[in-house]
Amino acid sequence: MHPVAPQRGRAGWLARGWVAAGVSTAWLWHGHAMAAPAMAAHRAVYDLTLVAVSGGDVVTAEGKLTFVLSDMCSAWSTQQQLHLRTVDRDGGESVSDSDYAVLEEKDGSSLVFRADQTENGHPAPRIAGEANMRPTGGSVHYTAPTPHDVVLPAGTLFPVAHTAAVIAAGETGRRQIAPSLFDGTVETGALGTYVLLLGQETPVDTSFPVLNGMAAQRVHVAYYNPATRDMTPIFETGMRYFANGVADRVDMDFGQFRMAGTLREFRLLPMPGHCPAPASVPALPPLRRLHPPA
Numbered sequence: 001m002h003p004v005a006p007q008r009g010r011a012g013w014l015a016r017g018w019v020a021a022g023v024s025t026a027w028l029w030h031g032h033a034m035a036a037p038a039m040a041a042h043r044a045v046y047d048l049t050l051v052a053v054s055g056g057d058v059v060t061a062e063g064k065l066t067f068v069l070s071d072m073c074s075a076w077s078t079q080q081q082l083h084l085r086t087v088d089r090d091g092g093e094s095v096s097d098s099d100y101a102v103l104e105e106k107d108g109s110s111l112v113f114r115a116d117q118t119e120n121g122h123p124a125p126r127i128a129g130e131a132n133m134r135p136t137g138g139s140v141h142y143t144a145p146t147p148h149d150v151v152l153p154a155g156t157l158f159p160v161a162h163t164a165a166v167i168a169a170g171e172t173g174r175r176q177i178a179p180s181l182f183d184g185t186v187e188t189g190a191l192g193t194y195v196l197l198l199g200q201e202t203p204v205d206t207s208f209p210v211l212n213g214m215a216a217q218r219v220h221v222a223y224y225n226p227a228t229r230d231m232t233p234i235f236e237t238g239m240r241y242f243a244n245g246v247a248d249r250v251d252m253d254f255g256q257f258r259m260a261g262t263l264r265e266f267r268l269l270p271m272p273g274h275c276p277a278p279a280s281v282p283a284l285p286p287l288r289r290l291h292p293p294a
Helices: 159-171
Strands: 027-029 032-034 042-053 058-071 075-088 093-105 110-119 127-134 137-144 148-152 191-201 216-224 235-242 247-253 257-268
Touching: 042 247, 058 257, 075 159, 093 159, 159 191, 159 216, 159 235
Parallel strands: none
Antiparallel strands: 027 032, 042 058, 042 257, 058 075, 075 093, 093 110, 110 127, 127 137, 137 148, 191 216, 216 235, 235 247, 247 257
8 A cells, every 4th residue: 555645736635545566576675685575456445534633724524545456467456536525614615536546567667647636526637647667767658637758767666666665674674765656646757755664563453354463564654746846745644554565544644634544444356367477577776775855
């Protein structure tokens, strides 16, 4: 699961899409191989409730987040729908709906993405396109809202790979990582991320038998847009990940208000029955350990 940042400057809020998936290659950290975590294809529904406001007009908020991860043999298909209803100090109601979908190759080579959003029934411009990565770097071709191309720096991870790297780092005792991320939610290319790994919990008791007793870890992720040179995070989120990539607790900071998500519905999805044997893929370049932006 991987959260999608609210797009300030667009109508409403586009929450960073929850993406969790496995990868077929090993992760590298300072030249040392780490086994990629075994993730689970699944469908999860979260109830969102308001937990704090910070100086904005929002006084109440509620919502629902639905996330679906499907195994497509050589790729992962993910889709997220976020529904938010907020009320301001004058009693004005606002309803935002976002639909975010990606198709990501498991070897990290390409990402097809689409992000749609409406605010009170009025659509915002779609963001869509395709990104490709090689060990030396990559590029994005946006098809919407306007056609243009952006270069991606070497080491940039797509959403699935970013989530896998976070879980793998936590399982090996890392306290922080800061990989670049491209998820297709901004028109300017890659985002900077700073991930704090806050510790393991084992075993964890939940109301879902598949997750009950599994080890979990708490993480906090801040997202930055290098294109704006603004060192204030555009979005921050926290979650409790299980070893299979499922999160049962989420915390989403939208700037003016913060919401907590609780897992209400969860089920595993079937794996494909007739996938060809995976081809060998090259290891990704080492991730860099960085200090958070000043």
